Amino acid sequence: MKRSIFLIFFSSFLLVSSLFGQDEPIRLSNPSFEGSSAAGGDQGFRLPEGWYDCGFPGESPPDVHPKDGTGAFQVTKEAFHGKTYMGLVVRDNDTWEMVSQRLSTPLQPGKCYEFSASLARSEMYMSASRVTNQPMNYATPVKLRIWGGSGYCSRTELLAESSLIVNTRWLAYNFRFEPKQNITYIVFEAFYKTPTPFPYNGNLLLDNASDIFPVPCTIDKPIAENTPKKDPPKPTTAPVKTPKVDTPAVKKTNPSILPELEDPSKLTKGQTIRMDKLYFPADSATINIKSIPTLKEVYNFLANNPNVIVEIGGHTNGTPSHEYCDRLSTERAKAIVDYLSNKGIARKRLQYKGYGKRNPIDTNNTDVGRKRNQRVEIKILSTTG
DSSP, rough: OOHHHHHHHHHHHHHHHHHHHTTTTTTSSSSOOOOOOOOOGGGGOOTTOOEEEEEOOTSOOOOEEEESSSSSGOOOOOSSSSSEEEEEETTTTTOEEEEEEEEEEETTTOEEEEEEEEEESSSOEEEOOTTTEEEEEOOOOOEEEEEEESSTTOEEEEEEOOOOOOOOOOSSEEEEEOSOOOEEEEEEEEESSOSSSSOOOEEEEOOOOOBEEEEETSSSOOOOOOOOOOOOOSSSOOOOOOOOOOOOOHHHHHHHHSSSSGGGGGGGOOOOEEEOOOOTTEEEEEEGGHHHHHHHHHHHHHHHHHTOOEEEEEEEEEESOHHHHHHHHHHHHHHHHHHHHHHTGGGGGGEEEEOTTOOSSSSSSSHHHHHHHSSEEEEESSOOO
């Protein structure tokens, strides 16, 4: 009898403990992003302890800025909490910064949670452009997106996102999560204004992240900017029927810049494809930002066809000397390879060569001919790796 009473009491205790445990706040590790600024780590930066870098291959991790505003990049804002805070940037080469960590307790589907963090934008955030390699102020406003998943850097479900962070003083931003699946890892991501006509350089500052608190799901608050709208109420009276008119569907498609890359099965070894709409300033190997759509198509082609090996070939018109043309054409071809490599394409799949003015495709006696001769081409070296 005593044993039965004890078992009933113990089972009730476990049940109550479990119920109360589900209402415990979920604590983040190092929510104030305390760390060392520009000291040690890859390329002179150290990620805050407890956070994992989810950035793009070849790019530096997010930066830690000190409370006294004496850090790198000319960021002078004092920390909102503690000694340091974290800066996240987006870049003009279509890469952006993200950090992740494992949650102390998973977010559960069907439950609701609230979270807050202090966010700001720095009016000065000096760094080199990834496209031009020139000093740039990464000051354009960006947004914070919060993802959930089942592993480090897993962005399976968008939990919430902020508006564009235009404020240059610290403000508290509140978020509400209502996960559709079990979430064991969280990702904080800086991202561009959407839709994004072209990538740009921007920053946001992140400090003083709160615990994640379970809350009732009955409060009507937005989960994220991309929450689908509810269906409109059904009309109480029958709608007026209008005669059906057959109209042809208008199919909106953006024409490909490099249509030759659309069907890899038709590519042959040794085939050469001119990269149209690729722009450089005169006498320069700096890639103009208007070239990004073309480079995106090349990147997508190589990313989707991992066995293809290419050569990027640079060509000039026939006006300057051979020495000058060889140098400029080589530097431009290398700039394209560097861009693709920084985006994540394996360097062993990319070769480059400057042909100078040795292979004209038109006359050098006219402006139109010289413009056609000054070009960059893709040569298919292998389709089987």
